[in-house]
Ligand SMILES: CC(C)(COP(=O)(O)OP(=O)(O)OC[C@H]1O[C@@H](n2cnc3c(N)ncnc32)[C@H](O)[C@@H]1O)[C@@H](O)C(=O)NCCC(=O)NCCS
């Protein structure tokens with residue numbers, strides 16, 4: 144087991160701009176100020192590449208009592224036969240994506256879209272607006288001061304500006320491939336095909352306000368998020384901003 148990993152954080156400079164932790168280029172803030180928010184709710188996105196540990200982090204947060212919306216679950220729900228995405232997907236992809244009972248076979252749909260970028264974009268054009276609408280509905284319905292949402296394709300779908308904080312979960316590639324094979328039965332080849340359709344871990348991390356490095360056990364990850372929440376609640380965290 145690796146030692147407790149240190150989250151990477153960006154510290155704000157006095158000018159309202161910030162310097163990257165590596166001393167690299169100055170990056171301009173885009174995170175919304177408290178007074179610019181529609182409500183006092185702080186919206187926090189959880190993102191990361193496939194298998195990095197987003198759902199595991201979400202579960203830690205739920206165990207701590209926080210609401211966490213789940214874009215993968217929403218994307219599954221909208222493909223159910225009586226839901227808005229179903230008809231559009233069947234029209235776009237044809238009967239080859241249907242199981243015997245007429246439900247969408249996600250494995251079959253995945254096999255099509257993760258080997259053809261144009262087909263994947265076609266699916267995303269159907270699903271992303273529906274996912275986005277449901278996410279907004281869930282946020283509006285919540286009264287929690289901290290509201291989390293697991294959004295795997297946050298940056299790829301251009302949704303980052305809707306959040307006040309962005310947490311990227313990262314893990315070493317070999318660990319990810321191993322975990323996905325054991326936990327989800329996804330072959331390294333299938334996992335790599337999905338990763339090829341996603342922004343790199345390094346870039347996601349660079350664009351985030353907090354990186355959680357999931358290279359230890361699950362309690363180690365829970366410690367990292369608990370410490371961050373405590374700093375937020377105590378007001379002892381240094382101001383963090385989202386780089387462009
Ligand atoms: C292609 C589908 C049918 C495959 O279903 P499946 O059950 O095998 O995977 P699941 O939905 O659980 O997704 C698991 C992971 O795959 C990756 N993934 C899913 N969709 C995409 C995509 N369009 N591009 C890149 N990676 C993706 C994400 O890391 C996600 O967390 C499904 O993922 C889907 O409908 N995707 C389009 C909607 C979408 O973009 N979902 C991501 C949430 S923002």
Ligand SMILES: Nc1ncnc2c1ncn2[C@@H]1O[C@H](COP(=O)(O)OP(=O)(O)OP(=O)(O)O)[C@@H](O)[C@H]1O
Pocket residue numbers: 191192193194195196197198199200215295322323325326327357358359360361364
């Ligand atoms: N720290 C950890 N120690 C051991 N196993 C872990 C750890 N973090 C995650 N896992 C396991 O790795 C697999 C992938 O984790 P998880 O489902 O949380 O990732 P994800 O980013 O949500 O993946 P996806 O993009 O597929 O939704 C799961 O089987 C999970 O139980």
